[in-house]
Amino acid sequence: SAVISQKPSRDICQRGTSLTIQCQVDSQVTMMFWYRQQPGQSLTLIATANQGSEATYESGFVIDKFPISRPNLTFSTLTVSNMSPEDSSIYLCSGGGNTGELFFGEGSRLTVL
Amino acid sequence: AQSVTQLDSQVPVFEEAPVELRCNYSSSVSVYLFWYVQYPNQGLQLLLKYLSGSTLVKGINGFEAEFNKSQTSFHLRKPSVHISDTAEYFCAVGGASKLTFGTGTRLQVTL
Numbered sequence: 001s002a003v004i005s006q007k008p009s010r011d012i013c014q015r016g017t018s019l020t021i022q023c024q025v026d027s028q029v030t031m032m033f034w035y036r037q038q039p040g041q042s043l044t045l046i047a048t049a050n051q052g053s054e055a056t057y058e059s060g061f062v063i064d065k066f067p068i069s070r071p072n073l074t075f076s077t078l079t080v081s082n083m084s085p086e087d088s089s090i091y092l093c094s095g096g097g098n099t100g101e102l103f104f105g106e107g108s109r110l111t112v113l
Numbered sequence: 114a115q116s117v118t119q120l121d122s123q124v125p126v127f128e129e130a131p132v133e134l135r136c137n138y139s140s141s142v143s144v145y146l147f148w149y150v151q152y153p154n155q156g157l158q159l160l161l162k163y164l165s166g167s168t169l170v171k172g173i174n175g176f177e178a179e180f181n182k183s184q185t186s187f188h189l190r191k192p193s194v195h196i197s198d199t200a201e202y203f204c205a206v207g208g209a210s211k212l213t214f215g216t217g218t219r220l221q222v223t224l
Contacts, residue, residue, distance in 0.1 A: 001159070033211070042203060043157075043214045092156060100145040100164050102205075102212055104157040 002028040006093050006105035013083055013112050020079045021091055021108045029095030032070060033102070034078045037090040046091075049076040083112045115140045115206045119215035126222055128196055134189040134218045136204035146187040147205040147212065148178055157203065163187065174198070194222050 005024045013019050025032060032049040047055040047068055055068035070076040080087050090107040120135040138144060145164050149157040161172025168180040178189045187204060199222045205212040 004156075031211075042216045045211070045213075048211070100207070101147060101159055101162050102207075103159070104149075106156040109154075 002026050002095055002097070002103040004029075004093055004095055004103050004105035006108050008108055009106060010109040011111070013110065015084055015112060017083055018079055018081045019083065019110060020077050021093070023076045023078070023093030023105060025074050025076075025093075025095040025103075027074060028097050029074070029103070030098070031096045032076045033094045033096070034066075034068060034076070035092040035094060035104075037092060037107070039089070043092065046078070049078075080110065083110075085112045088112045115142075115144075115213045117204050117206050117213055117215035119204050119218050121218050122216065123219045123221065126194055126220065128222055128224055129193050131192050132190065132194050132198075132220065134202050134204075134220065136187045136189065136215060138185055138187060138204070138206040140206055144206050146178075146180060147207070148172065148176070148187075148189050149203045149205060149214075150174075151201040151203065151217075153200070160189070160202075194220070196222050196224070198222050 003026045034046040035043040037043050045058045046061045047057040049055050049068050049070040051070050067079045088111050090109050092107045093105045094102045096102045116139045118137045126132045147162045148160040151157050161170050163170045163180045171177045176191050201217045203217050204215040
C-alpha cells in the first residue's frame with residue numbers, strides 16, 4: 001500500500017487566520033485528493049490536486065477559501081483561509097494510482113476558536 | 114453520478130457474534146466498490162475492494178463482502194467479531210480513484 005504523510009496532525013487556530021496542511025505521498029501515487037470530514041460525518045471531497053496546475057474543486061468549495069498546490073508528483077498543500085469555527089474538521093489527504101483504490105493519511109484535526 | 118447509502122448508522126453487537134453492515138450504491142458507469150475502516154482518531158484504512166472478477170471479496174481482519182449487481186449492494190460481513198473491531202465503517206463507490214463515501218456505520222462490539 002502507499003504511504004501518505006500529513007502534517008500537522010492537529011492544530012488549534014484563531015478565527016480569521018489561515019493554516020496550511022502538507023501532504024507527502026510515496027511514488028506509487030499518481031492522483032492526489034483532499035477530503036474534509038466534519039465532526040461525526042462522512043468524507044466530502046474538496047478537490048483533486050493537479051500537478052503543476054490549478055486544482056479541480058467540487059461543488060461548494062472554492063479556490064479562495066481552500067487554495068491547493070501540487071508542485072510535483074508527490075507533494076501537495078491545502079490551505080484553509082480566513083478560518084471560522086465552521087471550518088473545524090479533519091482534513092484528509094489521499095492518493096491513488098491505477099488500482100482504483102485510495103490510500104489516506106492520518107488526517108489533520110483542525111479546531112477553530 | 115454516483116451515490117452510496119449505508120442503511121444503518123449504528124450497529125451494536127456482542128463479541129463473537131456475526132455482523133453484516135449494509136451498503137447500497139448507484140452509479141451510471143462501471144463501479145469499483147470499497148469498504149474502509151476508521152478507528153478513533155485515525156485515518157481511513159482499506160478493508161477490501163471489488164474491482165472485477167469474483168463477487169465475493171475477502172479483506173483484512175476476517176471481513177468479506179459480496180457484490181450483488183442486481184440488488185446494487187455491497188454488504189460487509191464478519192462471522193465472529195472482536196472488541197477490537199469497534200470502529201466506523203465507510204462504504205465507497207468510485208472509479209479513476211475518485212470516491213464517493215457513504216455516511217458511515219458505527220460498529221459497537223460489547224462483551
